[in-house]
Amino acid sequence: MKATAPVPRSARAIALWYGLLTHTLFLAGVGSMIVGIATGLQSGRGTLHGGSAWLANALLVLQFPLLHTPFLSVRGRAALGHCAPRALRSDLGTTLYAAFASLQLLVTFVLWSPSGTVWYQPHGALVAASLALYATAWLMVGKSMSDASFALQTGALGWWALFCGRRPTYPPMPTRGLFAHWRQPIYTSFAATLLSGPVWTPDRALLVLVWGLYCLIGPRFKEQRYLRFHGEAFRQYRANHPYWLPRLRGRAGDGRA
Numbered sequence: 177m178k179a180t181a182p183v184p185r186s187a188r189a190i191a192l193w194y195g196l197l198t199h200t201l202f203l204a205g206v207g208s209m210i211v212g213i214a215t216g217l218q219s220g221r222g223t224l225h226g227g228s229a230w231l232a233n234a235l236l237v238l239q240f241p242l243l244h245t246p247f248l249s250v251r252g253r254a255a256l257g258h259c260a261p262r263a264l265r266s267d268l269g270t271t272l273y274a275a276f277a278s279l280q281l282l283v284t285f286v287l288w289s290p291s292g293t294v295w296y297q298p299h300g301a302l303v304a305a306s307l308a309l310y311a312t313a314w315l316m317v318g319k320s321m322s323d324a325s326f327a328l329q330t331g332a333l334g335w336w337a338l339f340c341g342r343r344p345t346y347p348p349m350p351t352r353g354l355f356a357h358w359r360q361p362i363y364t365s366f367a368a369t370l371l372s373g374p375v376w377t378p379d380r381a382l383l384v385l386v387w388g389l390y391c392l393i394g395p396r397f398k399e400q401r402y403l404r405f406h407g408e409a410f411r412q413y414r415a416n417h418p419y420w421l422p423r424l425r426g427r428a429g430d431g432r433a
Contacts, residue, residue, distance in 0.1 A: 187264055191338035194260065194268055198275040198331040205281035209369075212285035214310060216297075216375035217383060220288025229289035236284045237383055241390035244277060245397045267334050267344055274331025288379065296376040306374035313368035316354075320361035323353030329362075349406045351413060357422035359413070360395040364420055367391040392420065 211219050224232050246252045256272040257265035265272075298306045321329040325347040327336065337344035354361035370384045370391075402410045 188339050188341065190261060190264060191335040194271050195335035198271050201275050201278035201282065202330055205278035208285035209281050213369060213373040216294060216377035217288050217379035218290040218377060220285060220290050222287050222289030224289040233288055233382065236288060237386045240280045240284060241394065243280065245394055247273060247276060267338050269334060270328055271331040271334035291378050294375060294377050298374050310372045310374060313365060313372045316365035316368060320354045320365045323355050324350040324362060349402065349410060358418045358420065360420050363391040363395050
């Protein structure tokens, strides 16, 4: 989206408040996820037990994939737009979406009712090795988000543009960094965080099962949007780059490793 109409001065103060709220939720949501997976979801503050706990936890784990992608649709963006002043809904679209996604993460990991059952927990030197692997997965998340435009991924794109007195301009389709090797490095990286946490519990197994499946299927909907927005450019990119994992070898004669 690119526009030249001036931004009212009053909108800058509103944009700042939305930015502060969004990034607070982002830090809280991602932080709760980092701690939650690292502890096998035993850090949740939920107080339910038995069947009630599993039912509540199942709803928590399902609400993310069931709502995350639909809110990127036209109707979903319109629904989120009601959370902002009418004149700023379009400009704050990325900010509203990032705030909602962060809230989804926060709700999942804070309200989770731990089972109290631990299947595996590393000890001794394995603790450091497990945490290093887990940290590497999160570094991959940060790298892939940066390659796709960190401002877009964190919601800063909308509110920061308004605060600076201009309309937000969306970045081009990502094709550099990790995206130069495969099409969905963000989803691959998030799946890596799910799998690399040091503590295994029944709670985490449920999370890995549902969210891991979403990391495999969810990008298909994203690619449908890319096809509508970018057309032939995305078709060519898709034809030359694998979906979910980088190639270990290039095609014969293409010169890619």
